Amino acid sequence: MTWFILISLLLIGLILILAEIIFVPGTTVVGLIGLIVTIAGIYYAFISLEYTTAWTVLAMTALVNLGALVYGFRSGVWSRFALKEAVTSTTFGDRLTGLAVGMEGKAISDIKPIGKADFLDKAYEVKSNSGFIPVGTKVIITKLENNTIIVKS
Template structure:
């Protein structure tokens, strides 16, 4: 009966540690619980067996747990869960920095009241002050606020 309890504790601890490393990485709750169960198994070994046998059981448990951790880190499972790109854009990312109030341009689409206009050969989305403006009409920037270009 003692061997069944000891092997159950050590095996459950090892399975929980492997589950942490392979299936639910980053939560640490399962891994900490697995290490606690393994330590309980080692403590049970020292209470139930001679010290020499308990030290052998401890050595085997440590080797198996370290092997599980090393395998988990070398298996590449962490690469599936890690972020590989970063968000670089934003609401105010400098698109309108080259524009100035009073700058002339020409519409490249109808403004109804939103459309496209070209300023210095770069096309921007603009909003008209007075509603509809047909395509190929000369416009002037009257306001730039929060990446909204207001033209007339």
């Protein structure tokens, strides 16, 4: 029964440490729990077995944990979990296509200072630098910057 408890503690500790590295890197909670369980297993070996056997368990545990980490890094197991592509798209990246400074449109909602205006038969969210613009007023695009349409009446 002593060996079953000892091996269970050491395996659970190893699994938690590997889970920290593979599935939840950066949280350190799972890795710390795995380290604590491994240390508890080694402590259990020292209080329930002879010292020479306990030192052997300590050495074997260190070798197995280190070997699992080295093998994992060298075999490329970790690369299955790594992100290999970058997201390059942007939200509303083509929203301002077809619009130009000086283009005229019509306010389809009150613009105070943000509202909606119609340009090229399409509704756009716009911002006014000149304050309140009532619905139905003709507006002119004064600036296009950072995906924002700035208008004046």
